[in-house]
Amino acid sequence: MWWNLFPQFFVSGITSGSLYALIALGYCLIQNATGLVNFAQGEFVMLGAMTAIALRQAVPSLPLPVVFALSMVLVALVGILLERGPLRRSRNRDILTLVMITVGASISLRGATMLLWGKNAHAFPPLGGSTPMLFWKAAVVPQTLWILFLSVVVLVLLYGFYHHTLLGKAMRGAADNPVGATLIGISVGRLVALAFGMSGALGALAGILITPLTTMSYDTGLMLGLKGFAGAILGGYGSVPGAVAGGLLLGILESFGAGFISSAYKDALAFLILLGILFLRPAGLFGSKTVRRL
Amino acid sequence: MKPGRTLSAAPPPGLSNEDGSRRGSVGTPFLPSDWRMLGALTALVLALPLIIRTDYTILLLNIIGLNSLVVLGLNLMIRATGQVSLGHAAFYGLGAYVSAVVGVTFQWPILPSLLLALAVVTLMGFLLSLPTLRLEGHYLVMATLGFNIIVTIVFNQMEDITGGPSGFPGIPKLSLGPWRIASDRDFYFFLWPLVILLLALSLNLMNSRTGRALEAIHERELTTRTLGIPTKRYKVAVFTLSTLYAGIGGFCYAHYVTFISPKTFDIFYSVQLVTMAVVGGMGNLWGGLAGAALLTCLPELLQKFEDFYVLLYGLMLMGVLVFFPQGLLPFLTSLPGRWKKSPRDPWEVPSSSRPAEVGAPGERNSPEGPDEDPGSAAPVHQGPPAMSVRDLSVHFGGLQALYRVSLEVHPGRIVGLIGPNGAGKTTLLNVVSGLLKPDSGEVFLKERSLRGLGPHEIAAAGLGRTFQSVQVYHRMNVLDNVLLGLHLRGRSGFWAGCWRTPGAGREERRLKEEALGLLESFGLGSREHWPVGRLSLLEQKLLELARARASDPSVLLLDEPAGGLNPRESQCLVERISELRSQGLAMVLVEHDMNVVMGLADRVVVLQHGTRIAEGTPREVQQDPRVIAAYLGNRKPGVR
Numbered sequence: 001m002w003w004n005l006f007p008q009f010f011v012s013g014i015t016s017g018s019l020y021a022l023i024a025l026g027y028c029l030i031q032n033a034t035g036l037v038n039f040a041q042g043e044f045v046m047l048g049a050m051t052a053i054a055l056r057q058a059v060p061s062l063p064l065p066v067v068f069a070l071s072m073v074l075v076a077l078v079g080i081l082l083e084r085g086p087l088r089r090s091r092n093r094d095i096l097t098l099v100m101i102t103v104g105a106s107i108s109l110r111g112a113t114m115l116l117w118g119k120n121a122h123a124f125p126p127l128g129g130s131t132p133m134l135f136w137k138a139a140v141v142p143q144t145l146w147i148l149f150l151s152v153v154v155l156v157l158l159y160g161f162y163h164h165t166l167l168g169k170a171m172r173g174a175a176d177n178p179v180g181a182t183l184i185g186i187s188v189g190r191l192v193a194l195a196f197g198m199s200g201a202l203g204a205l206a207g208i209l210i211t212p213l214t215t216m217s218y219d220t221g222l223m224l225g226l227k228g229f230a231g232a233i234l235g236g237y238g239s240v241p242g243a244v245a246g247g248l249l250l251g252i253l254e255s256f257g258a259g260f261i262s263s264a265y266k267d268a269l270a271f272l273i274l275l276g277i278l279f280l281r282p283a284g285l286f287g288s289k290t291v292r293r294l
Numbered sequence: 295m296k297p298g299r300t301l302s303a304a305p306p307p308g309l310s311n312e313d314g315s316r317r318g319s320v321g322t323p324f325l326p327s328d329w330r331m332l333g334a335l336t337a338l339v340l341a342l343p344l345i346i347r348t349d350y351t352i353l354l355l356n357i358i359g360l361n362s363l364v365v366l367g368l369n370l371m372i373r374a375t376g377q378v379s380l381g382h383a384a385f386y387g388l389g390a391y392v393s394a395v396v397g398v399t400f401q402w403p404i405l406p407s408l409l410l411a412l413a414v415v416t417l418m419g420f421l422l423s424l425p426t427l428r429l430e431g432h433y434l435v436m437a438t439l440g441f442n443i444i445v446t447i448v449f450n451q452m453e454d455i456t457g458g459p460s461g462f463p464g465i466p467k468l469s470l471g472p473w474r475i476a477s478d479r480d481f482y483f484f485l486w487p488l489v490i491l492l493l494a495l496s497l498n499l500m501n502s503r504t505g506r507a508l509e510a511i512h513e514r515e516l517t518t519r520t521l522g523i524p525t526k527r528y529k530v531a532v533f534t535l536s537t538l539y540a541g542i543g544g545f546c547y548a549h550y551v552t553f554i555s556p557k558t559f560d561i562f563y564s565v566q567l568v569t570m571a572v573v574g575g576m577g578n579l580w581g582g583l584a585g586a587a588l589l590t591c592l593p594e595l596l597q598k599f600e601d602f603y604v605l606l607y608g609l610m611l612m613g614v615l616v617f618f619p620q621g622l623l624p625f626l627t628s629l630p631g632r633w634k635k636s637p638r639d640p641w642e643v644p645s646s647s648r649p650a651e652v653g654a655p656g657e658r659n660s661p662e663g664p665d666e667d668p669g670s671a672a673p674v675h676q677g678p679p680a681m682s683v684r685d686l687s688v689h690f691g692g693l694q695a696l697y698r699v700s701l702e703v704h705p706g707r708i709v710g711l712i713g714p715n716g717a718g719k720t721t722l723l724n725v726v727s728g729l730l731k732p733d734s735g736e737v738f739l740k741e742r743s744l745r746g747l748g749p750h751e752i753a754a755a756g757l758g759r760t761f762q763s764v765q766v767y768h769r770m771n772v773l774d775n776v777l778l779g780l781h782l783r784g785r786s787g788f789w790a791g792c793w794r795t796p797g798a799g800r801e802e803r804r805l806k807e808e809a810l811g812l813l814e815s816f817g818l819g820s821r822e823h824w825p826v827g828r829l830s831l832l833e834q835k836l837l838e839l840a841r842a843r844a845s846d847p848s849v850l851l852l853d854e855p856a857g858g859l860n861p862r863e864s865q866c867l868v869e870r871i872s873e874l875r876s877q878g879l880a881m882v883l884v885e886h887d888m889n890v891v892m893g894l895a896d897r898v899v900v901l902q903h904g905t906r907i908a909e910g911t912p913r914e915v916q917q918d919p920r921v922i923a924a925y926l927g928n929r930k931p932g933v934r
Contacts, residue, residue, distance in 0.1 A: 037435070037436065039435075086612055086615075086616045089616055090615065090616050090619065093615075093619050094376070096376055096377065096378060096576075097576075097615055097619050099378075099435060100378060100568070100572065100611065100615055101611075101612055101615045101616060103380070103435075103565070103568070103611065104569075104608050104609070104610075104611030104612030104613075104615060105608070105612055106608070107565055107604060107605075107607055107608030107611060107612075108605055108608030108609050108611075108612060109608070110604055110605075110608065111602070111603070111604030111605025111606070111607070111608050111609075112605050114601065114604055114605070115601060115602070115605060222561070223443070226436070226439065226440060226443065229436055230440070233433075233436075264447075264451045265447060265451065267443065267447055268443070268444045268447045268448065270440075271440035271441065271443055271444050272444065274436070274437065274440050275422070275425065275437060275440060275441070278425040278426055278433060278437055279424070279425035282425065282428065282433075
């Protein structure tokens, strides 16, 4: 009976949805700091997973939390380098040039990963083993619980950072009004670099968490990045709650779409939703309409 | 927030000033203005097969031709909208697959399959552009990327129609009448004339009235709309046109290689196409050709390092953008000029034509100009008002920017609109010109209601305006700026622009004459070929005024014309404005300089906190206690 599948689809939707939400948050951080769409976000995700896999292979004795942290830091550095290098050098160019630079960065990261780790798919063992537990007709692997748990932790930390630390408040201020923030002595440039670093780390975490479910190869990042972007658009581009809600909603829609309509077109569905939202409600479900001024 | 918009005074090579001034200057109909370069290209294309013996090289040239077609379309779009598509591989693929499937499976002849393929491609392009081009920023890049993924998935999944991942074989070769295009050489002589034709048409288009409008959209979309140019329609049209190029390319490709598979049309091909455009200089039509040639040959030279392709493309794309944002090839071709600085540098101004001393141009035309006295010299029109604003209200969130404001202007009259900062003056002008929608109330031009009209329709109805911060086009020269104002007075469109029809040529000459006349009468006569960035602020304001005058409006809105000018300069501007009044224009003048307002205005309306607090002759208003209170506060000595 098809309704028996409901809980299962819902669980898998929530799982991929929270990963999309993490990726969408990465877009959101950079959008708020610079007004740019970072096309390399998907590559951050892929790179996070790849570094974690490589770290585990190189030093099997390394405890998992350290592997996680190191990969996140490494990808954060890649993000900071991207900002400090090519983007900062071109900061006076028009926005299209900057966006295309991130496209170039994304292709370069793909190419470099392919050279380093080859074209094969890589795997990562799931957290807490692979014995599923049964929750009300849905089989749930411990990895899913970890994903949900860590996503919530990230959200809480981000909220705390933005609302209860001076740095976070400075970041919100710089996003709101960069000139004003500069005038009161905030180094906006550093905050922008920090935003790139944070979104790199978030992407890396999403990548590490998703790999046990789907495996990872050099060209997986693009699709994941686009899904995250679709989630961010769905929720209202640039809004933090919007990114989370949009990512979750996209995951659920995708899961039910794959289950009830066609799994072959699962990936196409996300983009149909993206185009549909752009068509019907460009501000997203939770976003507000911005007013352009001359 | 657009970093560096004001800093980019020097136009990028592809949009250079010389390019612009050549626009429409060649009188011969149908002959492209770049005919020398095109002739050279044609000679090269004809000569190459004589030298080249191997079919492999011909094949490479054919691939270059196919890529050039798609890149040409991409560049047209970049130049007109400032946005990039990462989905042109999908349109290329659609052109290939539709034509192949109906040609093989349904046995359609070539011509109907071509038409169907192009119809499908342009329909998809049109539908995709509708939602995405409305938006600011880079949504188009993402949306086209998403579209490309969907199309690739569909090619892969619909196995019974497309053959799925294993591809679609057995596509017939093309034939033109008795000429069967079978060999690589045949295809070369079919494809390259097509490339040259489309290149010529695109160059013509960009050199036409339509092309001028397209470039204006790229630089300042909102301003362009207030000049009467339907920017959304133009953007959709140019995007659809650029997908058409990709569709034609895909069609040719399918019937050339006779076997197609989804892999060819995935996102990486889109990235390659964009890289070609970037290397040639984004928006540079000739550069695109060179970029396509370079990046098609490069992998062939590096055949042993196939695994490096992806990284190479990425680094190339990023490196060129960072180090040569105007394109690698335009940079290389500009190198010789850097070594020896030519004496006739177009940016160098001969000392005889230094900016005129302030005020001088005004004095020349003074005999007929009503010099000082506004009330008596202006022709009095007792008819209906040229414009009436009735009960206009606007609020932004909790802020009531305008509350039931009404005013009327008669032909040949100037209404001064004054008030403290934040009183709602510019908001009023923005509502009238259609940039903002009012919550309630209505604006009439003569008897015609402007309700629901967009800025371009309002401009076409006879409303012109200038802006508080001067909105001129820095990528164009002075003449082209005025010609943009004359856009509404011409009619030739995409088709006439592409083919340089005699009608379009006559129209362009007529517009140009008018533009020169306008420049002369605004004291900018010797500046027509100057880049706008070289003009002084006064001259830029005069240029903006000339541009607003060009569309022959019945009502003109002036937003702080004297702002930032010194007294002598503003006197010069005042003279121009009174001249416009004597020509019968109705004007609304927002201004902080009271000397200017009191000298020019026939009536004055005072706004405070979005409401009209006083109206009358300048003298009456000056003595109105509410006005004095609004400007100076109402705490009289001794009164608490």
